[in-house]
Amino acid sequence: MPKTDKFSHTPSGAAFTELLLEVFKLNGLLLTEGDKLTKPFGLTSARWKVLGAIAETNQPLTVPQIGRRMGLTRQNVQRLVDAMADEGSVEYQENQDHKRAKLICITKKGQQQLTAIMQKQFPWANRCAKGVKQSDLKQALNVLRTLVTHLEEN
């Protein structure tokens, strides 16, 4: 049982720190790839994430709800949603439960964009995952989820 040393890294603390640096790098690479993937359809990684969050839930969401699902601030999501509404990918819908917090829906155009992107994302994701064992990917996913949960609680 490793102690929580205040003056140096425990072995786990060192591994965690190395993991951080790799998360930063991977994040940058994934955003760049996502931008390339979505650009032909007039979207970006960030806007794709908004469509994905709504589509995954299969029902309209408020701006703060989207933010919480993606781990982003509501202010940032609001900016993205406003731009996407201007471009016709999403639209606002009155919310009977809350006068201010309108619901965000995907338009037909947004659905078409999302579908087209998925057609490119499928083979890309399958290619990326190819050299790695599925069980390893799932375990890495579990580790990251645990860390996210811990950090969200703090």
Place this chain on the structure above:
Amino acid sequence: MPKTDKFSHTPSGAAFTELLLEVFKLNGLLLTEGDKLTKPFGLTSARWKVLGAIAETNQPLTVPQIGRRMGLTRQNVQRLVDAMADEGSVEYQENQDHKRAKLICITKKGQQQLTAIMQKQFPWANRCAKGVKQSDLKQALNVLRTLVTHLEEN
């Protein structure tokens, strides 16, 4: 042996895609934590990374070298380094091997900032890593490194 399906996710492709989303979330949380950690010393996550890259190598680096190590563009690193030079955390040093590409050194002030931050980062990292088995952290690290390598090659 899973095929590389072009029309849907393979099980590995699906796991990879889930992993992506978690990387995005974790990246955001880590940057926020890093900002809090470094703020008392007049730094940010991004600037801390610059100091870390130079300190880790134990020798002055050029701006593009720092960028390559961190997975950032040289233009972005240049902006950070210029600001940090103004603030006295780093300084430029003539490079005999290249008239334009000056070397970036950590100043005494930068070194003090880095040391002070480490003193806070140690217990924080140890605390974050506590609930996770060291072997799991290392395996997750390996998976992420593999993915980064694949994506860097593309």
Place this chain on the structure above:
DNA sequence: ATTGAATTGAAAATATACTAACAAACTGGT
């Protein structure tokens, strides 16, 4: 030596994302 390719610095435009602050709307307890 010379030339073509790659690297670097510099500047600008754009996108992403956070914090802070304030008012409007909602929620729950009394």
Place this chain on the structure above:
DNA sequence: ACCAGTTTGTTAGTATATTTTCAATTCAAT
């Protein structure tokens, strides 16, 4: 019904990061 606390919309300011473009420098091959 009322009040305090929370959530949401909005705006503003700042930091991070990429792409693009052009000129200066370096490198490598001939």
